[in-house]
Amino acid sequence: MTQTADLIVIGGGIHGSSTALYAALRGMSVIVIEKDTVARHASGVNAGGVRRLGRHLAEVPLSQHSMEIWYGLQDMLGADCGFQIAPQIKVAETEEELDRHRERVQTLNRMGFYHETILDQAQVRHYLPAVADHVVGGLASLRDGFAQPFWTTTSIARKAAQEGVVFKEGERVLGLKRETDWTVTTDQGTYQATKVLNAAGAWAGALAGSLGEYAPVEAIAPMMIVTARLPKFCDAVVGATGRPLSFKQMPNGTVVIGGGRRGRADTATNKSEMLFPELRNTAATAMDIFPIMRGATIVRSWSGVEGRMPDDIPVLGASAKHEGLYHSFGFSAHGFQMGPGTGEMMAGLIATGATQFDLSAFAIDRFTAE
Amino acid sequence: MTQLSPMQPTKVDVAVIGAGPAGMAAAVTASKAGLSVALLDEGQSLGGQIYRNIEHGTPFRDGILGPDYVAGRSLAESLRASDVTYLPRTSVWNISTDNMLDLSRDGSSSQLIADKIIVATGAVERPSPMPGWTLAGVTTVGALQILLKASGVVQEDAVLVGSGPLMWLVAAQMISAGTPPKAIVETTPKGRMAQAMPHILKALKGHRYLTKGLSMMRQVRGAGVPIYNAATDIRINGHEIAESVTFVSKGKEHTIRSSHIALHQGVVPNQQVTRLLRCDHKWDASQHCFRPVLDGQGKTSVPDVYVAGDGAGIGGAKSAALMGRLVALAIAQEKGKAAPERVYRLQAALASDGAVRPFLEAMYAPAPQFVKPAKETIVCRCEEVTAGAIEDAVDLGAPGPNQVKSFLRSGMGPCQGRVCGLVVSSIIAERRKASMDETGYYRIRPPLKPIPLSELANFQPLEVAQK
Ligand SMILES: Cc1cc2nc3c(=O)[nH]c(=O)nc-3n(C[C@H](O)[C@H](O)[C@H](O)COP(=O)(O)OP(=O)(O)OC[C@H]3O[C@@H](n4cnc5c(N)ncnc54)[C@H](O)[C@@H]3O)c2cc1C
Numbered sequence: 115m116t117q118t119a120d121l122i123v124i125g126g127g128i129h130g131s132s133t134a135l136y137a138a139l140r141g142m143s144v145i146v147i148e149k150d151t152v153a154r155h156a157s158g159v160n161a162g163g164v165r166r167l168g169r170h171l172a173e174v175p176l177s178q179h180s181m182e183i184w185y186g187l188q189d190m191l192g193a194d195c196g197f198q199i200a201p202q203i204k205v206a207e208t209e210e211e212l213d214r215h216r217e218r219v220q221t222l223n224r225m226g227f228y229h230e231t232i233l234d235q236a237q238v239r240h241y242l243p244a245v246a247d248h249v250v251g252g253l254a255s256l257r258d259g260f261a262q263p264f265w266t267t268t269s270i271a272r273k274a275a276q277e278g279v280v281f282k283e284g285e286r287v288l289g290l291k292r293e294t295d296w297t298v299t300t301d302q303g304t305y306q307a308t309k310v311l312n313a314a315g316a317w318a319g320a321l322a323g324s325l326g327e328y329a330p331v332e333a334i335a336p337m338m339i340v341t342a343r344l345p346k347f348c349d350a351v352v353g354a355t356g357r358p359l360s361f362k363q364m365p366n367g368t369v370v371i372g373g374g375r376r377g378r379a380d381t382a383t384n385k386s387e388m389l390f391p392e393l394r395n396t397a398a399t400a401m402d403i404f405p406i407m408r409g410a411t412i413v414r415s416w417s418g419v420e421g422r423m424p425d426d427i428p429v430l431g432a433s434a435k436h437e438g439l440y441h442s443f444g445f446s447a448h449g450f451q452m453g454p455g456t457g458e459m460m461a462g463l464i465a466t467g468a469t470q471f472d473l474s475a476f477a478i479d480r481f482t483a484e
Numbered sequence: 485m486t487q488l489s490p491m492q493p494t495k496v497d498v499a500v501i502g503a504g505p506a507g508m509a510a511a512v513t514a515s516k517a518g519l520s521v522a523l524l525d526e527g528q529s530l531g532g533q534i535y536r537n538i539e540h541g542t543p544f545r546d547g548i549l550g551p552d553y554v555a556g557r558s559l560a561e562s563l564r565a566s567d568v569t570y571l572p573r574t575s576v577w578n579i580s581t582d583n584m585l586d587l588s589r590d591g592s593s594s595q596l597i598a599d600k601i602i603v604a605t606g607a608v609e610r611p612s613p614m615p616g617w618t619l620a621g622v623t624t625v626g627a628l629q630i631l632l633k634a635s636g637v638v639q640e641d642a643v644l645v646g647s648g649p650l651m652w653l654v655a656a657q658m659i660s661a662g663t664p665p666k667a668i669v670e671t672t673p674k675g676r677m678a679q680a681m682p683h684i685l686k687a688l689k690g691h692r693y694l695t696k697g698l699s700m701m702r703q704v705r706g707a708g709v710p711i712y713n714a715a716t717d718i719r720i721n722g723h724e725i726a727e728s729v730t731f732v733s734k735g736k737e738h739t740i741r742s743s744h745i746a747l748h749q750g751v752v753p754n755q756q757v758t759r760l761l762r763c764d765h766k767w768d769a770s771q772h773c774f775r776p777v778l779d780g781q782g783k784t785s786v787p788d789v790y791v792a793g794d795g796a797g798i799g800g801a802k803s804a805a806l807m808g809r810l811v812a813l814a815i816a817q818e819k820g821k822a823a824p825e826r827v828y829r830l831q832a833a834l835a836s837d838g839a840v841r842p843f844l845e846a847m848y849a850p851a852p853q854f855v856k857p858a859k860e861t862i863v864c865r866c867e868e869v870t871a872g873a874i875e876d877a878v879d880l881g882a883p884g885p886n887q888v889k890s891f892l893r894s895g896m897g898p899c900q901g902r903v904c905g906l907v908v909s910s911i912i913a914e915r916r917k918a919s920m921d922e923t924g925y926y927r928i929r930p931p932l933k934p935i936p937l938s939e940l941a942n943f944q945p946l947e948v949a950q951k
Pocket residue numbers: 124125126127128129130147148149150151152153154155156157158159160161162163164165285286287288313314315316317318335336337338416417418419420442443444445446447448449450451452
């Protein structure tokens with residue numbers, strides 16, 4: 115028997131789940147089809163950074179919109195997402211790096227955004243008492259934060275289910291085609307809907323490709339390492355400017371370190387794998403910026419499969435080829451923070467055909483097959 | 485002849501992880517067949533658990549540990565006489581899918597690439613969760629024995645709480661050393677003998693083991709050590725430090741004062757490496773543990789990966805060495821080398837050595853208290869997660885250990901689930917009324933052993949060109 119809905123969402127990550135939730139709140143009937151389980155991939159295993167700081171300029175408005183939702187998210191969901199407001203700081207190790215940050219703040223101000231500010235050397239020490247002496251300043255977004263990704267994504271999905279969204283877990287979309295409506299074929303049945311959202315993360319490029327839309331999604335495996343507990347020394351989420359680093363001490367004292375380097379990801383097997391030699395420089399950077407880390411011990415690591423676009427910003431918006439088809443994927447290792455805001459925006463676009471956000475930088479047809 | 489501190493090779497035909505009986509035997513056999521072999525062990529010296537410190541024995545220590553211990557010396561000698569490169573103090577903390585081993589040796593990390601990998605990482609003690617087991621002064625019977633073997637130190641006034649052959653062995657060894665345990669609190673439930681009896685005829689084929697077992701028990705009784713049978717409702721009392729243990733035996737509550745309580749519920753395969761490599765595992769209802777799925781010659785579901793010894797399922801030291809040889813032969817054959825001995829002989833010897841196992845397994849299966857601990861009992865010691873919290877997470881919809889981990893952080897601490905893994909799976913299985921195979925086990929992630937951040941910064945990987 116074929117089931118029908120107004121909207122079928124492919125992918126139960128934070129993007130598929132948020133869009134489903136907001137579409138349901140707009141009165142649409144929604145089915146989410148997820149080949150594994152909700153939050154099984156990037157959305158459940160990311161580093162939890164809720165970060166506006168340092169984003170690509172095209173992402174700033176949406177990221178800002180998302181942040182406003184984040185502040186009230188736990189109340190809206192009636193659930194603990196482990197969300198905490200905390201400063202995000204990118205430390206500058208040279209005057210030249212600090213100058214670049216100054217220019218960025220001016221650019222953002224001209225666009226009408228004021229969340230990023232310059233910290234001088236004394237201010238950086240105020241927020242990061244343990245920071246190394248050579249750090250000259252930094253760029254900060256003081257009301258960013260972090261959350262528990264698995265709790266967040268499953269809570270969004272649970273709320274969506276309460277609002278009537280049907281989740282089909284363990285069911286894989288094999289293909290779709292459009293006559294008057296879309297017919298979606300899975301390994302267990304068929305579905306019909308007037309609208310379909312491709313929110314399939316690292317797997318989304320293949321789906322788009324099967325419909326004649328070229329989207330060069332690369333499956334990447336961001337790597338995170340975790341240390342044994344250390345005495346509390348850092349409340350902020352910290353990055354570096356000239357070299358890749360993401361650094362955060364958790365409430366329980368462990369320190370989570372990531373940044374830049376990648377392991378191995380395989381979309382066919384769902385697996386990702388650590389490549390520790392790639393983390394040599396990350397480890398050195400962490401010790402350079404926080405000398406206390408010279409005594410730290412790594413007890414755990416993890417990675418996950420994530421979709422990355424060549425220009426490191428996602429594909430968002432309506433299909434360039436097919437009516438009723440929408441894309442939201444390729445968040446390039448920073449899509450967790452974007453989840454709630456992008457979901458809200460996409461639901462509006464799908465329901466009404468319009469949005470106040472300028473999506474031109476995210477259009478799928480910015481890529482052309484060679 | 486192996487040097488004391490050999491050069492580390494970068495590429496070998498066979499990497500053997502673990503220098504216990506299985507690993508030593510596998511390494512020697514593979515080397516005899518003409519393969520290049522590296523034998524890696526995080527310990528200071530050859531021997532593994534049973535033959536720990538075997539090359540540094542004194543007549544006094546040999547006397548305490550007994551002839552089954554001394555028997556390991558010839559294996560160590562044959563290893564020393566071979567062309568095997570033995571790397572002590574070398575822990576394997578990660579293996580990637582291209583057979584690249586990440587090693588930590590004397591505080592620095594490097595890599596080794598191997599055509600074939602033999603996992604001979606042995607067994608670990610089954611966890612004995614009970615109220616108070618996280619207090620200082622509570623240890624395991626195996627840990628007491630490690631101290632005895634490594635440095636000849638015997639803990640005074642220790643109370644042994646648990647069951648199984650190893651507990652009796654260690655008690656006998658403590659008595660021989662002149663420091664008997666203060667008491668033995670035996671947890672084998674009543675009626676186990678009746679359950680084990682159907683296996684007795686088969687077990688009689690391995691009568692040497694039965695005789696040895698009985699004589700150890702006699703020795704312990706003869707030494708006047710108080711023994712409490714079929715103990716239940718066990719808890720350890722104290723604030724931060726253990727002060728006493730309380731339990732019920734023969735309908736009566738007892739409390740024994742001691743700040744050294746050693747627990748033991750038998751041993752189970754150490755799954756860390758085979759789980760890291762995502763080998764298929766299956767629940768063994770007789771041994772009450774997961775074991776890697778193997779073909780007749782120790783080959784796992786993952787290409788190039790083999791398991792020998794107690795890591796494949798508990799069989800003891802003799803079987804471990806036999807299986808080590810068998811696995812090495814399988815690899816030799818695969819690599820087109822002539823086998824230095826006959827496969828069928830080894831298989832027959834293995835069958836005969838294993839005859840006693842079903843009897844022991846039925847007799848010493850873990851008591852219910854340890855399979856399904858009371859709600860308030862801490863199960864994951866690193867993150868202090870209770871049995872009740874795990875049940876609640878299951879009720880909230882977590883279907884397996886990895887989802888429970890995402891909810892509660894159980895298994896995320898420094899031990900990486902080595903201690904609590906089996907109990908967490910069994911609590912979830914009980915709660916969901918699901919089988920252990922359906923429930924599964926923690927996904928194990930590297931590093932298998934904690935690695936200093938500074939060591940990672942100085943990691944010396946193999947150049948891609950050397951592959
Ligand atoms: C280790 C790591 C750390 C990160 N750290 C951060 C961070 O700190 N801050 C931040 O903002 N972002 C971070 N990210 C990035 C962020 O997690 C992702 O950008 C975001 O979760 C992407 O969400 P998604 O819903 O698009 O994708 P996913 O979560 O991957 O969801 C897509 C889903 O689609 C399903 N699917 C695919 N194909 C099909 C099909 N054919 N049929 C049915 N279902 C299908 C998949 O199973 C998957 O569950 C990190 C990512 C990783 C891996």
